[in-house]
Amino acid sequence: MTMLAPEDYLAQVLHGLEPPPPVEVPLARAHGLVLAEDATAVAAVPPWTNSAMDGYALRARDASGASPSRPVSLPVAGDAPAGSAPQPLAAGTAQRIMTGAMLPPGADAVVPVEDTDQAPGPAPLPQEVEIRRAVRPGQHVRRAGEDLGSGELVLGRGSVLSARALSALASAGLGAVRAWPRVRVAVVSTGAELCEPGQGLEPGTIPDSNGLLLAGLVAEHGAQCTVVLRSRDSAGELVSLLVRAAEQADLVITSGGVSAGAFDPLTEIAAGGAGRHERRGPQAVRLDRVRVAMQPGKPQAHGRVRCEDGRQVPLLCLPGNPVSVLVSFTTIAAPVLARLGGHDSHGQSGNGAADRGAGAARPAAPSESASPAPSDPGTPPVPPSAAAPAASAPPPSASPTTVAQHPALVLRSARAAESWTTPAGRRQYLPVRVVGPSSPTGAAGEGGRGRAAPGGAGPAGEVLVAPSHRLGSGSHLVASLPAADALAVVEAGVERVEAGDRIRLLPLPGPPAPASRPGRSPRWQA
Numbered sequence: 001m002t003m004l005a006p007e008d009y010l011a012q013v014l015h016g017l018e019p020p021p022p023v024e025v026p027l028a029r030a031h032g033l034v035l036a037e038d039a040t041a042v043a044a045v046p047p048w049t050n051s052a053m054d055g056y057a058l059r060a061r062d063a064s065g066a067s068p069s070r071p072v073s074l075p076v077a078g079d080a081p082a083g084s085a086p087q088p089l090a091a092g093t094a095q096r097i098m099t100g101a102m103l104p105p106g107a108d109a110v111v112p113v114e115d116t117d118q119a120p121g122p123a124p125l126p127q128e129v130e131i132r133r134a135v136r137p138g139q140h141v142r143r144a145g146e147d148l149g150s151g152e153l154v155l156g157r158g159s160v161l162s163a164r165a166l167s168a169l170a171s172a173g174l175g176a177v178r179a180w181p182r183v184r185v186a187v188v189s190t191g192a193e194l195c196e197p198g199q200g201l202e203p204g205t206i207p208d209s210n211g212l213l214l215a216g217l218v219a220e221h222g223a224q225c226t227v228v229l230r231s232r233d234s235a236g237e238l239v240s241l242l243v244r245a246a247e248q249a250d251l252v253i254t255s256g257g258v259s260a261g262a263f264d265p266l267t268e269i270a271a272g273g274a275g276r277h278e279r280r281g282p283q284a285v286r287l288d289r290v291r292v293a294m295q296p297g298k299p300q301a302h303g304r305v306r307c308e309d310g311r312q313v314p315l316l317c318l319p320g321n322p323v324s325v326l327v328s329f330t331t332i333a334a335p336v337l338a339r340l341g342g343h344d345s346h347g348q349s350g351n352g353a354a355d356r357g358a359g360a361a362r363p364a365a366p367s368e369s370a371s372p373a374p375s376d377p378g379t380p381p382v383p384p385s386a387a388a389p390a391a392s393a394p395p396p397s398a399s400p401t402t403v404a405q406h407p408a409l410v411l412r413s414a415r416a417a418e419s420w421t422t423p424a425g426r427r428q429y430l431p432v433r434v435v436g437p438s439s440p441t442g443a444a445g446e447g448g449r450g451r452a453a454p455g456g457a458g459p460a461g462e463v464l465v466a467p468s469h470r471l472g473s474g475s476h477l478v479a480s481l482p483a484a485d486a487l488a489v490v491e492a493g494v495e496r497v498e499a500g501d502r503i504r505l506l507p508l509p510g511p512p513a514p515a516s517r518p519g520r521s522p523r524w525q526a
């Protein structure tokens, strides 16, 4: 089996993958989806001219000369509460009005209650109100359509439906949009040693942590994990399970059983062995095993599962070691989810270009390494003259594509706070933690937990990173995963990262959390 470059493997996996057709999705279920067509406002925002203050609506000219010493008294003709259409305003009168309530026809200004003789808050409707400050036309009035006009573009095709996007769409009168449907993912853990987390361990068994890891990563990438299944090391049982998983999914992701073990079931399935065991007939699962020049994550496989109804569901098989799972998910499964979710179906380059477009999955395009990604305004650029020898040699023909611009593959720049070794001939993805910004003296800042950064750690203010675990690279080091902020990406030709080297980072997304949340340092961080 030859060894494929990571970007070539991803191109192979992405080839022929298309998102399902867009569907009409109610806004309440559209968070995180990608808009499949331009959304235009069916109502102006705001829909009505309304008040920006609790107070009194009037004609400005009726109180244009008011002041504290020469207040103007107007009869109060009624209330204009929020949520209903007010009566027209007669000249020389005022109406009590609430924030957001429609301005009565004829009114052109609002006086806040604080600028009158009335007490703020709940109170009976007064017969008269004394205006104590001069009134300008248009004051505290929000004009219909001043935010967005009816028929104007709210969001373009390809926009990701964030909370902010959904609020804008709802305000513009929309209740549903056409979007690519949320990707449904089934997760399958393989291995006779796996048991339910929290159960007492029999000799030789371990908790199935990959099932939780993958289900969580799927959710953190905006997809829906429909089922998490577990299979023992039997190819026949696994084929049946994969078909069951595929019935509920647009993508099946497995972990484990894909390497050189005598009982590795996916290896057996790929070799055609499952056909001997399974009752569903051969070809229910088609699988190609590949060795990928990355560490961890070398043994991989991908293919298709055929459902009972003939539907072909893509299958991604990740190696079993937990760090390999995280790395493989981040570099391969995340772009697949992006493809299936429509994230790269809207740009000018289209799907085909992204398939092999040199940078399709290239986590290390030269333009990305030389300066921060456009979506990363927080990362200071590295001036070429100040750049230490880059730990990663950029691939020659790389150019960013829509896939490479997916948040999961956007690279940032940092400096190594300490040295570490790298594997020969494979791109390294090493979990690292941020240990602080470098200072002009080369010492790590407070985030460095007291560690001194080595001399020459780089220009002041650059992010410094160190391996998450004192052992450095180790695909079994699952307990150190929570400490990782990113994966350091080190190209295959680099034999060793030295302290102060400039390196590239693939940030690891997670659920949002307050930045200041205190956390207890696990013992391996000491």
Ligand SMILES: Nc1nc2c(c(=O)[nH]1)N[C@H]1C(S)=C(S)[C@@H](COP(=O)(O)OP(=O)(O)OC[C@H]3O[C@@H](n4cnc5c(N)ncnc54)[C@H](O)[C@@H]3O)O[C@H]1N2
Pocket (backbone or CB within 6 Å): 189, 190, 191, 193, 194, 206, 207, 208, 209, 210, 211, 255, 256, 257, 258, 259, 260, 261, 264, 296, 297, 298, 299, 318, 319, 320, 321, 322, 324, 475, 476
């Ligand atoms: N002779 C060779 N042996 C191995 C090679 C090789 O090239 N030749 N590659 C090594 C590499 S690299 C990796 S990565 C692993 C991948 O092996 P598999 O994908 O077959 O995974 P397993 O053997 O099933 O498991 C590996 C490891 O991970 C643990 N594991 C598996 N599933 C889970 C789970 N759901 N939760 C927690 N931990 C899990 C499992 O117990 C093993 O320790 O192969 C190397 N070997």
Ligand code: MOO
Pocket (backbone or CB within 6 Å): 294, 295, 296, 297, 298, 299, 319, 321, 324, 475
């Ligand atoms: O390639 Mo394996 O994923 O190193 O541990």
